[in-house]
Amino acid sequence: MAGHSKWANIQHRKGKQDKLRSKLFSKLSKEITVAARMGDPDPDKNARLRLAVKEAKSNSMPKDVIDRAIKKSQGGDAENYEEIRYEGYGPAGVAIIVEAMTDNRNRTASTVRSTFAKHGGDLGQTGSVAFMFERKGEIVYPASAGDADTVMMAALEAGAEDVESDDEGHWITTSDTELAEVSTALEASLGESESAKLIWKPQAPAEITDLEQAQKLMRLIETLEDDDDVQTVTGNFDISEDVAARL
Structure with missing residues (x-):
């Protein structure tokens, strides 16, 4: 979930942490490869790549993995990823933006659509919720x-x-x-x-004060984020401290 959250993340078993770490590295590697392919493979000459490498380092990605992702962009057999943005509504009417990188648009669209439907949401058209956000840079x-x-x-x-x-x-x-x-x-x-990364900043986040709605919303976001094609998920909501503690 893009942006920062002021409530603590729940710690899971080591096995799940390792799985999440591997998935995060995969998403970061994909962004590095795409950034290097779209511009210069030298981070000093490519602002997007420089930010992607910086984000990878901040998440403790090993240097050899970063170098491998850059090198992959120069190979003729590298996957040709397409960047796609999906927009829709989740439980409690929360506006959600999903950014994906995929080598199969139909597969990703089908998965994202069914995920929204299964978790009480509704996938909309491009532009249906983006006006509720501002595209900004965020440095932490x-x-x-x-x-x-x-x-x-x-x-x-x-x-x-x-x-x-x-x-x-x-x-x-x-x-x-x-x-x-x-x-x-x-x-x-x-x-x-x-x-240091680009984010979708909500203009007027809605506070979620109902535990059941919050649980449904978090399940939707977690399922979307678990998709290998999905890079980021952003919603225009805040969870109240009381509900966050009960989550």
């Missing part, structure tokens, strides 16, 4: 990067639009076109960030 720093005022000043000087800080860290918002530039500038003043 840990709380140890500095106090709110220090990070705010550094972010604004680097060209960022806004900063949200709390005890857990700092979330810096940029325009979608200036993410790479702002991220690079911030490294000089704050050091390496935890994450």
